[in-house]
Amino acid sequence: MTDAALRQAFSGVDLWIFDLDNTLYPYPPGLWSQVDMRMGDFISTLLEVDRVEAKRVQKDYFRQYGLTMRGLMERHGVAPEDFLGYVHDVDLSVIAPNPALGERIARLPGRRVIHTNSDTAHTSRVLAQLGIAETLFDAVYDIAATGYQPKPGIPAYDHVLREEGVDAGRAAMFEDSARNLLEPHRRGMRTVLTPTSCDVASQGSDGAHVQFITHDITAFVSDVVEALK
Numbered sequence: 001m002t003d004a005a006l007r008q009a010f011s012g013v014d015l016w017i018f019d020l021d022n023t024l025y026p027y028p029p030g031l032w033s034q035v036d037m038r039m040g041d042f043i044s045t046l047l048e049v050d051r052v053e054a055k056r057v058q059k060d061y062f063r064q065y066g067l068t069m070r071g072l073m074e075r076h077g078v079a080p081e082d083f084l085g086y087v088h089d090v091d092l093s094v095i096a097p098n099p100a101l102g103e104r105i106a107r108l109p110g111r112r113v114i115h116t117n118s119d120t121a122h123t124s125r126v127l128a129q130l131g132i133a134e135t136l137f138d139a140v141y142d143i144a145a146t147g148y149q150p151k152p153g154i155p156a157y158d159h160v161l162r163e164e165g166v167d168a169g170r171a172a173m174f175e176d177s178a179r180n181l182l183e184p185h186r187r188g189m190r191t192v193l194t195p196t197s198c199d200v201a202s203q204g205s206d207g208a209h210v211q212f213i214t215h216d217i218t219a220f221v222s223d224v225v226e227a228l229k
């Protein structure tokens, strides 16, 4: 990616929106499977079904509602904080610290925010482990902030843009889930995908709504900062 191409793409952007999990850091081997397993446990206990059926429900709700938790809330009245507290109770020390990423993000011109389908408690723990000060971000929009409306649902993006008071054409979004970039791209945001091995998340990653793909977000943000100098 040349400086000129990056400058052309990102000049005029003054709102930088970052997803959290698998975007600001790659899932270390085994971490996602821990979270995934705890989701399965939670559903299995809740619905009194075996692990196979729990897994089916988990995937089904993820596809149908954008977020497994949303399906559990709507169909079974699950309290979101109960679910999130349970599934995120994993050992995050396996995430490699990356203070360099924080330094680069701090140099992006304009506001920097996090927009995640997880919650603020988890966000704080992850940022602490990464060695990135939470104060570096001007706002954290978590799943509670958006009224438990997850990406890729339209209300989630509406909420963030309304709160920020910024036209989508002046925003850029970093995400590991390709489908979460469909709506941002439709609205005129610049879109950057940090690919993942998750099949559901990468579906459609070859689409026009994915403008940039990077396997190294630290280097990519660094390049953007340099290009915009």
Ligand SMILES: [Mg+2]
Pocket (backbone or CB within 6 Å): 019, 020, 021, 022, 023, 175, 176, 177
């Ligand atoms: Mg993510």
